[in-house]
Amino acid sequence: MYISRETWQVALDALRANKVKAALTMLGVVIGSACIVLVVTIALIGKTYVLAQIEGVGSNIVYATYGGGTAGARSQADEITLNDMEAVRHMPHVTEVAGTYDMPTSVIINGQEKAVALVGVTEGFQKIRNLLIIEGRFFDDLDQATGAKGCLITQDLARQLPPGPMIGRQLRVGEQTFTVIAVFRERVATFGQSEISAQSVLIPFGLIKYYSGNDYVRTLYAQADTSDSVPETTLAVQAMLKSRHAPGAAYMVQNLASILEAARKISMALTLVLMLVGTVALVISGVGIMNIMLVTVTERTHEIGLRKAVGATRQEILYQFLIEALIISGLGAIVGIAIPVAAKILISPLIPPEVGLRIPISIYSVIIAFVVSCATGVLFGYLPASRASKLQPTESLRYE
Numbered sequence: 001m002y003i004s005r006e007t008w009q010v011a012l013d014a015l016r017a018n019k020v021k022a023a024l025t026m027l028g029v030v031i032g033s034a035c036i037v038l039v040v041t042i043a044l045i046g047k048t049y050v051l052a053q054i055e056g057v058g059s060n061i062v063y064a065t066y067g068g069g070t071a072g073a074r075s076q077a078d079e080i081t082l083n084d085m086e087a088v089r090h091m092p093h094v095t096e097v098a099g100t101y102d103m104p105t106s107v108i109i110n111g112q113e114k115a116v117a118l119v120g121v122t123e124g125f126q127k128i129r130n131l132l133i134i135e136g137r138f139f140d141d142l143d144q145a146t147g148a149k150g151c152l153i154t155q156d157l158a159r160q161l162p163p164g165p166m167i168g169r170q171l172r173v174g175e176q177t178f179t180v181i182a183v184f185r186e187r188v189a190t191f192g193q194s195e196i197s198a199q200s201v202l203i204p205f206g207l208i209k210y211y212s213g214n215d216y217v218r219t220l221y222a223q224a225d226t227s228d229s230v231p232e233t234t235l236a237v238q239a240m241l242k243s244r245h246a247p248g249a250a251y252m253v254q255n256l257a258s259i260l261e262a263a264r265k266i267s268m269a270l271t272l273v274l275m276l277v278g279t280v281a282l283v284i285s286g287v288g289i290m291n292i293m294l295v296t297v298t299e300r301t302h303e304i305g306l307r308k309a310v311g312a313t314r315q316e317i318l319y320q321f322l323i324e325a326l327i328i329s330g331l332g333a334i335v336g337i338a339i340p341v342a343a344k345i346l347i348s349p350l351i352p353p354e355v356g357l358r359i360p361i362s363i364y365s366v367i368i369a370f371v372v373s374c375a376t377g378v379l380f381g382y383l384p385a386s387r388a389s390k391l392q393p394t395e396s397l398r399y400e
Helices: 005-017 019-058 084-090 123-130 139-146 157-159 205-212 225-244 258-299 300-310 314-350 363-387 393-398
Strands: 061-068 094-109 112-121 131-136 149-156 170-173 176-186 199-206 220-224 250-255
Touching: 005 019, 005 225, 019 220, 019 258, 019 314, 019 363, 061 225, 084 094, 084 220, 084 225, 094 123, 094 170, 094 205, 112 205, 123 131, 123 220, 139 205, 149 170, 157 176, 170 199, 176 199, 199 205, 220 225, 225 250, 225 258, 250 258, 258 314, 258 363, 300 314, 314 363
Parallel strands: 112 199, 149 176
Antiparallel strands: 061 220, 061 250, 094 112, 094 220, 131 176, 149 199, 170 176
């Protein structure tokens, strides 16, 4: 299919002569193509943000708790032990394990008693839960081995203490006194849905038995090597705990995959809704192109007749109007794509790094938006182009 340079030139001259009409026709294509790119971008932002939040709580985490035995009765023999934790450590795909035991207690602040959560943690807990140490350090091997009376306090609790250096401060917790060695916070707040609350005190796991009288963990954490290994690791931990304890003992072994799946479904629903909006906008823009070009054909009937009289073929007239429709839709697509791309460039530097939010632009969405927009223009431009090409020269020249 050969399109002469003259045909291109005539199409461009016609658009230049009707700039306002062409711009208004182009507006619908701009909205439609921008919608397509924004749809994919919003879906990617949502997915990326949710993944970042989950990884902030702890990446690839599997966690287990004892749910009781037959008829809900609890047996201390079936509680999750440190030996169970070591058995999980040597399972395939497990890169880190940790255990916790939490219990309510109180601290004295400015002469007043305040409720806090006392949490005994094993080594590896900081890595698994992605705790952010604001000042000080986490427990080392010596702290865990000797049961040193050091503690970590949450940032919220530190704010309630009298002003001054936190590290090295003595803190009365229940009947014991601890030395503060660090102030920390959760990288992503779990809103009290984990053992860590706004006011928590972490101590080495070896010390917690002096408070509780128990030497087992309430929550066992295992970290899988990849996200793909999480389902397999979840089932393996479940099977291992059942095999090491009495029949009938129930263990709740869960992961964050359900949250991620829910986020994916929400993202997919949002994508479909916005894709429908983009499709409707493109259809409306296509109808607009067709209507404007039908009017244009009527207005330019005399010109078409004159071109045919001097030798223009039916095919050349058809291509001329198709080129006009293609240029309108193509330029509209470029402008529409440029809007979200420019928004990304302008907004990205304004997002604080700690938010962990990126604005990705998918190259596939850009290609799809451009191709679909151009196809819409050509598809809806074909009817008026075909009508123009079928006009008879003698009748067209007589048209006023």
